[in-house]
Amino acid sequence: MNRIIIILIAAFLLAPSVACDRTRTWQKEETIMGTVVRITVVGKDAGPAADALEAAFEEIRRLDRMMSLYKDESEITALNMAAGERPARVSAEMIEVMEHAASVSKMTQGAFDATAGPLIVLWQLHTRDGTVPSEREIERIRAITGWRDVEINKKRSTIFLRKKGMIVDLGGIAKGYAADRAAAVLRSRGIENGIVAVAGDIRVMGRRPDGSPWRIAVQHPREHEKTLTVLELTDTFISTSGDYERFTIVDKKRYHHIIDPRTGRPSKGVISATIIGDRGVVVDPLTTAVFILGPEQGMALVRKLGYDAIMVDEEGRLMSTAAVPMKE
Ligand code: ADP
Ligand code: MG
Numbered sequence: 001m002n003r004i005i006i007i008l009i010a011a012f013l014l015a016p017s018v019a020c021d022r023t024r025t026w027q028k029e030e031t032i033m034g035t036v037v038r039i040t041v042v043g044k045d046a047g048p049a050a051d052a053l054e055a056a057f058e059e060i061r062r063l064d065r066m067m068s069l070y071k072d073e074s075e076i077t078a079l080n081m082a083a084g085e086r087p088a089r090v091s092a093e094m095i096e097v098m099e100h101a102a103s104v105s106k107m108t109q110g111a112f113d114a115t116a117g118p119l120i121v122l123w124q125l126h127t128r129d130g131t132v133p134s135e136r137e138i139e140r141i142r143a144i145t146g147w148r149d150v151e152i153n154k155k156r157s158t159i160f161l162r163k164k165g166m167i168v169d170l171g172g173i174a175k176g177y178a179a180d181r182a183a184a185v186l187r188s189r190g191i192e193n194g195i196v197a198v199a200g201d202i203r204v205m206g207r208r209p210d211g212s213p214w215r216i217a218v219q220h221p222r223e224h225e226k227t228l229t230v231l232e233l234t235d236t237f238i239s240t241s242g243d244y245e246r247f248t249i250v251d252k253k254r255y256h257h258i259i260d261p262r263t264g265r266p267s268k269g270v271i272s273a274t275i276i277g278d279r280g281v282v283v284d285p286l287t288t289a290v291f292i293l294g295p296e297q298g299m300a301l302v303r304k305l306g307y308d309a310i311m312v313d314e315e316g317r318l319m320s321t322a323a324v325p326m327k328e
Pocket of ligand 2: 172173239240241283284285288
């Protein structure tokens, strides 16, 4: 169902017996957050590696239980259910993630907008049935989006969504945050080298067993067997948003899952955006925003923040910051 948009070239595939001290990679894969999570760690012994992997996966499962819109008992569901009625009591962690979401929203003039939930749901319901919402429906639903109706009270640890029907959707930030957290769990267990890949949100830690950088391939947005480029990375975060992973065709038109809050419709202009930065909790939502903002504004923002980016527009044109080596 969900294609993995980034292919990890794991060290053991390329160099099965490099290290004489038996240092090697250990890997596990599981479906969480509706997508494939793959974690690779570098270590000597099977036992500790398996324990560290399990702890990292449990951290991602925990965050899924907390942030999933599809779970009745999740914290985000409780918050959304209280919309228009009362402030919801939330964890300090939820406040932190919401503050990051608000800050990226500000930084991107609202292109990334976690309060766009009602619009996202509207499009999901329609495209599932092979229809698209009318202009009137979009305008009506748009009235219950926006940060001006969100009250975050850090002291009381509450969040109030003022209007009934408001929905906070953390789908554009949860994977990046989860990858950050899983990496922190690995580090707390002494793992310095590895990769946490929550679909296209990838935390790169240290190096491969032979000391060389990790190699991360960025997938071609239209030809799935092809790669745009292979990047050599250490200690960084790389995130990709594409229109090719989750989309529906209605009347021969492609409708993907990233909604431009300014138009209330799936964004146009970019078909793939990759950003290489530092923290998932910022880079993941920023990638979604840059996808929406388009090549010019998007690239300018990335440069201003000192990150690197690779983008493909709808004509198939490739753009990247000078620091990213591109093959074409
Ligand atoms: P993917 O889920 O394919 O990795 P993204 O990281 O870009 O892609 O996140 C897309 C998800 O973010 C959507 O499934 C939806 O839940 C949410 N989303 C869509 N549009 C926006 C937006 N403008 N602002 C914030 N979140 C969005
Ligand atoms: Mg993203």
